[in-house]
Amino acid sequence: MKYMGSKRVMLQNGLGELLRATSKKKERLVDLFSGSASVSWFAAATLELPVIAVDLQSFAAILARSVLARTQELDPNRIEVNWLRPLAKRLARSKAWRKAQALDLSQPNAGSWAKRARQLCSDSAGSGPSWRAYGGYYFSPSQAFVLDSLRSSVPARGPERWVCTAALIMAASRCAAAPGHTAQPFGTSRSAGPYLREAWMRDPVVFIRRAVGDLSRRFARVKGSARVGDAVQTARCLRESDLVFVDPPYSGVHYSRFYHVLETLARGKCGPVGGSGRYPARDERPSSLFSQKSNALAAMELLLQRVSDVGCTAILTFPNHECSNGLSGRMVTEAAAEHFRIVARVVKTRFSTLGGNGESRKARLDSDELILLLNPK
Numbered sequence: 001m002k003y004m005g006s007k008r009v010m011l012q013n014g015l016g017e018l019l020r021a022t023s024k025k026k027e028r029l030v031d032l033f034s035g036s037a038s039v040s041w042f043a044a045a046t047l048e049l050p051v052i053a054v055d056l057q058s059f060a061a062i063l064a065r066s067v068l069a070r071t072q073e074l075d076p077n078r079i080e081v082n083w084l085r086p087l088a089k090r091l092a093r094s095k096a097w098r099k100a101q102a103l104d105l106s107q108p109n110a111g112s113w114a115k116r117a118r119q120l121c122s123d124s125a126g127s128g129p130s131w132r133a134y135g136g137y138y139f140s141p142s143q144a145f146v147l148d149s150l151r152s153s154v155p156a157r158g159p160e161r162w163v164c165t166a167a168l169i170m171a172a173s174r175c176a177a178a179p180g181h182t183a184q185p186f187g188t189s190r191s192a193g194p195y196l197r198e199a200w201m202r203d204p205v206v207f208i209r210r211a212v213g214d215l216s217r218r219f220a221r222v223k224g225s226a227r228v229g230d231a232v233q234t235a236r237c238l239r240e241s242d243l244v245f246v247d248p249p250y251s252g253v254h255y256s257r258f259y260h261v262l263e264t265l266a267r268g269k270c271g272p273v274g275g276s277g278r279y280p281a282r283d284e285r286p287s288s289l290f291s292q293k294s295n296a297l298a299a300m301e302l303l304l305q306r307v308s309d310v311g312c313t314a315i316l317t318f319p320n321h322e323c324s325n326g327l328s329g330r331m332v333t334e335a336a337a338e339h340f341r342i343v344a345r346v347v348k349t350r351f352s353t354l355g356g357n358g359e360s361r362k363a364r365l366d367s368d369e370l371i372l373l374l375n376p377k
C-alpha cells in the first residue's frame with residue numbers, strides 16, 4: 001500500500017538486516033508507529049518473536065492485526081464464498097446501486113459525471129459512510145456503494161474479520177481519486193479530469209480480491225497483536241527485553257488529515273464532513289504531538305527517555321534533514337545521544353513531503369534517511 005513514510009523499501013536497504021541482527025536475543029518487537037504495517041509484517045514473517053504494533057489510527061492497527069494475530073495462512077476461497085460472492089445479490093436489490101450503475105454507464109465527461117455523482121450521493125438516504133462522505137469526490141457512487149456494502153458485511157469475528165477490513169482499506173487506498181493520499185480529491189479541470197475518470201473506473205472488487213489473496217498468504221511466526229494507542233503512553237509498558245522500532249511522523253500536518261478516508265472505512269462510520277478534502281470534524285481525527293511544531297521535540301525527548309528508562313534497545317529512523325514538524329535528523333540524534341550509545345547509518349530513499357516541506361512543493365524528493373541503532377548506555 002502507498003503510505004507516506006512507509007519503510008517498505010528501506011527494509012531491503014539495510015533496515016531488514018538490522019532488525020534481524022538486533023532481534024536475536026529479544027523477546028518482542030514493538031513497532032510504536034506502525035502505519036502501513038510494512039515493518040510489523042516483515043518482522044512477524046521473519047523473526048521468531050511476537051510483534052506488537054501501535055498507531056494512533058485505527059486503520060493502521062487493522063492492517064497490522066490482519067497478519068500479526070494469525071500464525072497460519074487463511075483460505076481466500078472461504079472469504080470469496082462467504083463475503084464477496086453474496087455482494088452481487090445485495091447490489092441487485094438496491095435502487096441506489098442501479099442508479100449509480102446507470103450513471104457510470106452513461107460515461108459523461110468528468111465535470112458532469114462528478115456533478116451528477118455528487119447529486120446522487122447527497123440525495124439518497126440510507127446509504128453508508130463512504131457514499132455520504134466521499135461519493136462523487138474520492139469515489140464514484142458505485143465504488144462508494146460497494147465499499148459500504150462490503151464494510152457492513154465483514155465477518156463478525158475471527159481472523160477473517162481483520163483480513164476483510166484490511167483488504168477494504170488497501171483497496172480504497174488504491175481506488176481513491178487522489179494523489180496517493182486523501183487530503184483532497186482530484187478536481188474536474190481539463191488537466192485533473194482524466195485522473196478522476198481513471199480512478200473512478202477502477203473496480204474496487206478487483207483490488208479487494210487481490211488484497212485478500214496477499215493478506216491470506218501472510219502470517220506471523222509467533223502470534224502478536226496490534227492496537228490503537230499513543231507511542232509515548234505505550235512506552236510506559238515496555239520491557240527490557242523488547243526491541244523497539246521508532247518511526248515517528250516528520251510532518252507538521254497530521255496524518256489523519258491525509259488518511260481520513262481509510263479511517264472512516266476502519267471505523268465503519270463518519271460524522272458530517274467539510275472542506276475541500278471532505279474532512280470529518282477535528283474530534284474524529286487523531287492528532288499527534290509529533291506533528292505539532294511546538295511539541296514535537298518534547299514528545300520525542302519524552303519517548304526516548306521512557307524507552308531508555310526501561311533499558312530497551314531501539315531502532316529509530318528519521319529523514320536526515322529539517323522536516324516540517326521542526327525536527328531534523330541532527331536534533332533527533334542529539335536527543336537520542338542523551339540516553340543511548342548510537343550506531344548511525346545513512347541510507348538513500350525517496351521521501352514524501354506530505355504535500356510540501358517548506359522549501360519545495362514537490363510531493364516526493366530524493367533524500368537521505370538515518371537509521372539509528374540505540375543501545376542502552
Ligand SMILES: C[S@@+](CC[C@H](N)C(=O)[O-])C[C@H]1O[C@@H](n2cnc3c(N)ncnc32)[C@H](O)[C@@H]1O
Pocket residue numbers: 003004005006007008032033034035036037038039054055056057060229230231232247248249250255287288289290
Ligand atoms: C512515518 S509513519 C510510520 C510508517 C510505518 N513505519 C510504515 O512503514 O508504514 C508515522 C506513523 O505514526 C503514527 N503516529 C503519529 N503520532 C503517533 C503517536 N503519538 N503514537 C503512535 N502513532 C503515531 C501515524 O499515524 C503514522 O502512521
